[in-house]
Amino acid sequence: MKTYILKRLILFPIILILASFIIFAVLRFIPGDPARLMAGLKASQEDVQMMRERIGLDKSFLSQYGLFIFNLIKGDLGVSIRSNKPVINEIGKCFLNTFILVLSSYIIAIVLGFVAGMLAAIFQNTWLDNLVIFFAMIGASTPNFWLALMGMSLFSVKFRILPLMGMGTWKHLVLPSISLAFYPTALIARMIRSSILEVIWKDYIKTARAKGLREIVVYFKHALRNALIPIVTLIGLNFGSLIGGAVVTESVFNWPGLGKLLVDSITYRDYPLIQGCFLVTITSVILMNFIVDLIIAKIDPQISFK
Amino acid sequence: MKIKEKSSKSNFKKNKRIVIACIMLILLIIIGIFAPLIAPTDPIEQDLSNILQTPNGKHLFGTDQFGRDIFSRIIYGIRISIVEICISIGFAFVIGVLLGLITGYYGGRIDLIIISFLDILAAFPGIILAILIIAVLGPSLINMLIAISIFSIPTFGRLARNSTISLKNKEFVIAAKAIGVNDRNIMFKHIFKNLFTPLLVQVSLTAGGVILTAASLSFLGLGAQPPTPEWGVMIGQGRNFIGIAPHLCLFPGLAISYIVLAFIFLGDGLRDYLDPNLKNKM
Numbered sequence: 164m165k166t167y168i169l170k171r172l173i174l175f176p177i178i179l180i181l182a183s184f185i186i187f188a189v190l191r192f193i194p195g196d197p198a199r200l201m202a203g204l205k206a207s208q209e210d211v212q213m214m215r216e217r218i219g220l221d222k223s224f225l226s227q228y229g230l231f232i233f234n235l236i237k238g239d240l241g242v243s244i245r246s247n248k249p250v251i252n253e254i255g256k257c258f259l260n261t262f263i264l265v266l267s268s269y270i271i272a273i274v275l276g277f278v279a280g281m282l283a284a285i286f287q288n289t290w291l292d293n294l295v296i297f298f299a300m301i302g303a304s305t306p307n308f309w310l311a312l313m314g315m316s317l318f319s320v321k322f323r324i325l326p327l328m329g330m331g332t333w334k335h336l337v338l339p340s341i342s343l344a345f346y347p348t349a350l351i352a353r354m355i356r357s358s359i360l361e362v363i364w365k366d367y368i369k370t371a372r373a374k375g376l377r378e379i380v381v382y383f384k385h386a387l388r389n390a391l392i393p394i395v396t397l398i399g400l401n402f403g404s405l406i407g408g409a410v411v412t413e414s415v416f417n418w419p420g421l422g423k424l425l426v427d428s429i430t431y432r433d434y435p436l437i438q439g440c441f442l443v444t445i446t447s448v449i450l451m452n453f454i455v456d457l458i459i460a461k462i463d464p465q466i467s468f469k
Numbered sequence: 470m471k472i473k474e475k476s477s478k479s480n481f482k483k484n485k486r487i488v489i490a491c492i493m494l495i496l497l498i499i500i501g502i503f504a505p506l507i508a509p510t511d512p513i514e515q516d517l518s519n520i521l522q523t524p525n526g527k528h529l530f531g532t533d534q535f536g537r538d539i540f541s542r543i544i545y546g547i548r549i550s551i552v553e554i555c556i557s558i559g560f561a562f563v564i565g566v567l568l569g570l571i572t573g574y575y576g577g578r579i580d581l582i583i584i585s586f587l588d589i590l591a592a593f594p595g596i597i598l599a600i601l602i603i604a605v606l607g608p609s610l611i612n613m614l615i616a617i618s619i620f621s622i623p624t625f626g627r628l629a630r631n632s633t634i635s636l637k638n639k640e641f642v643i644a645a646k647a648i649g650v651n652d653r654n655i656m657f658k659h660i661f662k663n664l665f666t667p668l669l670v671q672v673s674l675t676a677g678g679v680i681l682t683a684a685s686l687s688f689l690g691l692g693a694q695p696p697t698p699e700w701g702v703m704i705g706q707g708r709n710f711i712g713i714a715p716h717l718c719l720f721p722g723l724a725i726s727y728i729v730l731a732f733i734f735l736g737d738g739l740r741d742y743l744d745p746n747l748k749n750k751m
Contacts (some may be wrong), residue, residue: 178592182593190605269558304733305729306681309718309725314720406594411596411689426600429603429691448592461493
């Protein structure tokens with residue numbers, strides 16, 4: 164157990180450094196001269212040269228990377244070309260908004276997924292089970308931005324009960340978080356249903372029933388425990404796809420989050436901002452995977468033997 | 470022998486999902502091939518006297534903001550979706566399986582380096598990695614497909630590697646080695662044959678994801694560009710008219726769901742039919 168966690172602890176910063184290196188290296192290949200972009204359209208050749216020296220483009224690749232890491236540790240991600248503000252401030256604002264969106268989708272997905280999956284398993288082969296399977300199929304096969312647009316046209320345009328886009332009241336959160344939650348809800352519901360059905364005929368469940376435990380206790384306490392590890396893994400791994408989905412959802416609803424910032428920064432070729440957005444997104448996903456690994460190590464007794 | 474045949478036949482009958490999926494996909498491919506015969510109008514030519522018509526007898530799914538028939542555009546879109554799947558999965562499959570076979574078979578330091586690289590690649594959320602690559606290459610259909618296939622490589626690579634490791638010490642491989650078959654033939658003839666089932670399942674499970682990612686990227690303007698009749702592009706362009714003409718987005722979205730659903734059915738069905746033990750591994 165301890166060696167497992169130690170291994171993960173050593174691996175975590177290594178993955179982080181490699182990921183930052185990949186982002187840094189790949190973004191060097193963006194066509195166009197970042198120094199010219201940053202100096203502005205009217206800049207003279209000398210201005211561009213000065214800018215090049217200021218941001219360190221005249222140095223070798225490795226020392227550029229070293230400088231980048233050094234500034235990163237200080238919390239300096241450079242200055243946005245478009246707004247001329249520090250990238251770290253721009254990202255900080257948006258990060259919170261994305262966090263709100265992703266967190267609320269997560270809560271919806273986990274609660275709804277659990278309830279639907281449990282109901283489907285308890286009432287296996289009834290209309291309720293079929294209904295859950297049907298919705299899980301829809302959820303897994305429908306693009307979230309399409310659901311978002313359909314929700315908009317129905318609830319914002321036709322019935323006028325929800326705001327069209329933007330951010331502010333809790334009402335603004337309803338459509339984005341539900342449309343983003345559809346896919347993970349479907350996955351969680353399916354996973355819970357099949358994990359429970361897998362064990363429901365096993366001896367230890369029969370024993371629990373024979374002891375005279377109430378059905379609900381049998382399902383929640385005994386059957387669900389078996390499903391816990393795959394579900395925690397699934398929920399954890401889904402964080403990445405949720406962040407990816409947020410990129411699209413945010414741009415549908417004009418939600419001022421990290422994803423929208425990323426897409427906008429690519430459109431405007433705002434080079435330092437692109438780099439910062441990728442770094443923050445990837446770091447949070449890697450961090451999440453790391454936390455999930457630790458949780459699984461905690462709840463899975465088998466890992467301590469590995 | 471006879472008994473086995475009978476049981477597999479009834480097994481197939483039980484597995485309606487594969488049959489439904491095959492019918493759905495074959496229908497789609499036929500419509501895609503005969504698109505020029507089926508589509509009533511050209512998918513790209515504009516007709517500004519007929520803009521934003523709601524679905525009617527002449528235009529089954531209505532017309533868009535340039536007066537183009539949405540039904541025709543969706544039918545031509547099938548071709549693009551099939552190309553998307555073939556190119557991005559084909560590329561990822563070849564590279565991933567090659568890497569997986571070689572690293573799994575030889576092991577050692579190459580294995581460690583390549584598998585760590587694949588693990589890091591897999592740590593990036595698919596669509597984010599695709600956006601990173603598109604940021605460099607520039608938005609276009611072909612660049613998007615390159616990006617999608619790069620992030621699909623780890624899926625096939627890890628699967629091939631793990632299966633190769635478990636297969637390489639089996640009797641049939643040892644026997645082949647004993648009679649002097651060279652490494653290349655062992656990898657590509659003997660081991661690959663046994664990898665085929667899990668890989669086939671993985672291809673159908675990945676295909677739906679490819680369509681969804683491609684649609685998302687095109688929707689954001691990072692993939693196929695207008696006026697290409699790609700379904701994601703159609704939704705992306707139609708979103709500005711969501712208040713007055715929701716049918717611009719409705720039908721392309723249904724088309725996406727249709728094809729993704731078919732691949733989910735196919736993947737799940739094949740997995741249960743070919744190898745019930747796979748269920749817990751994937």
